[in-house]
Amino acid sequence: xxxxxxxxxxxxxxxxxxxxxxxxxxxxxxxxxxxxxxxxxxxxxxxxxxxxxxxxxxxxxxxxxxxxxxxxxxxxxxxxxxxxxxxxxxxxxxxxxxxxxxxxxxxxxxxxxxxxxxxxxxxxxxxxxxxxxxxxxxxxxxxxxxxxxxxxxxxxxxxxxxxxxxxxxxxxxxxxxxxxxxxxxxxxxxxxxxxxxxxxxxxxxxxxxxxxxxxxxxxxxxxxxxxxxxxxxxxxxxxxxxxx
Amino acid sequence: xxxxxxxxxxxxxxxxxxxxxxxxxxxxxxxxxxxxxxxxxxxxxxxxxxxxxxxxxxxxxxxxxxxxxxxxxxxxxxxxxxxxxxxxxxxxxxxxxxxxxxxxxxxxxxxxxxxx
Ligand SMILES: Nc1nc2c(ncn2[C@@H]2O[C@H](COP(=O)(O)OP(=O)(O)OP(=O)(O)O)[C@@H](O)[C@H]2O)c(=O)[nH]1
Ligand SMILES: [Mg+2]
Ligand SMILES: [Zn+2]
Ligand SMILES: [Zn+2]
Ligand SMILES: [Zn+2]
Numbered sequence: 001x002x003x004x005x006x007x008x009x010x011x012x013x014x015x016x017x018x019x020x021x022x023x024x025x026x027x028x029x030x031x032x033x034x035x036x037x038x039x040x041x042x043x044x045x046x047x048x049x050x051x052x053x054x055x056x057x058x059x060x061x062x063x064x065x066x067x068x069x070x071x072x073x074x075x076x077x078x079x080x081x082x083x084x085x086x087x088x089x090x091x092x093x094x095x096x097x098x099x100x101x102x103x104x105x106x107x108x109x110x111x112x113x114x115x116x117x118x119x120x121x122x123x124x125x126x127x128x129x130x131x132x133x134x135x136x137x138x139x140x141x142x143x144x145x146x147x148x149x150x151x152x153x154x155x156x157x158x159x160x161x162x163x164x165x166x167x168x169x170x171x172x173x174x175x176x177x178x179x180x181x182x183x184x185x186x187x188x189x190x191x192x193x194x195x196x197x198x199x200x201x202x203x204x205x206x207x208x209x210x211x212x213x214x215x216x217x218x219x220x221x222x223x224x225x226x227x228x229x230x231x232x233x234x235x236x237x238x239x240x241x242x243x244x
Numbered sequence: 245x246x247x248x249x250x251x252x253x254x255x256x257x258x259x260x261x262x263x264x265x266x267x268x269x270x271x272x273x274x275x276x277x278x279x280x281x282x283x284x285x286x287x288x289x290x291x292x293x294x295x296x297x298x299x300x301x302x303x304x305x306x307x308x309x310x311x312x313x314x315x316x317x318x319x320x321x322x323x324x325x326x327x328x329x330x331x332x333x334x335x336x337x338x339x340x341x342x343x344x345x346x347x348x349x350x351x352x353x354x355x356x357x358x359x360x
Pocket of ligand 3: 121122153154246
């Protein structure tokens, strides 16, 4: 905003106005229309419709977010392998390009739809609405929505989910919650993944939890390894208690 | 980043509303309120708005971005002050756990139409 100072309220000084009354040469007549509409109102409306649909069918929809590569798809693969046959499951995969993650899920034998956002860096309510139409969503099922790997804008765009689950892997910095506080504030559960690698790293789990709790005192944590399976039982228990 | 999709939403929203206003020649101004904790980069939003407005009624519009600040209240000394981050501590006594309100706004306040 300002190159020479950090002051947060500097914005006002850079407003360059051209009030309508100054348009002396304009043959038109200006009129101000008051609006006061939230820019995200349309998305929020669609998300609310998705949410009502999920509620009517007893579907638990979860919005899975993380930085690229924290292990969302691997967690899903393992979860599906362990829960298939016990709870009906479906997946919506969000990526900018490629069908790769959807193909990985397809290989587990459950229904999946890929949403490619192109240059878009997040899923939105309408994309989920459209994807839902491609799925046979069963009564009392779980719908996992893997968002685009990005901790910034998925925090802004409601999809109609029951909860956001944020994954951080121990190969990232434990200060991630400080760098992306909006997402950690918006999340209900934080999965700390790749704990099989902890012996080789100096990731401070307690510090990471502490940073996240500062912005979200209610945030729950489960430590898991999607590759070894450690801690996954706790995640399944979390899912089961949410399902009913 | 998401500023582009927000900019497109803003342009769409104003276009949609302006069609209800009769014979509109063009939109000359749009006032957008952006909270300092809304997760939006104002510079980037301004840039994207210009791009999103191209070849629309808003092509020549002046986008006025009005920044608003989140307010914090200290849990221990009760002071209230403007906060610049979700990690704010009290600027009077240093206490953590500041209660934050506002700062998340992202809305179109008004726009100005030029009528024929
Ligand atoms: N050691 C270890 N590696 C893991 C674990 N979980 C995932 N990985 C590895 O991390 C890499 C990325 O995993 P993905 O599941 O593709 O991550 P993602 O979050 O889906 O990535 P994007 O969709 O690109 O954002 C892969 O090489 C995985 O094998 C884990 O628990 N331990
Ligand atoms: Mg993935
Ligand atoms: Zn985005
Ligand atoms: Zn529909
Ligand atoms: Zn204080």
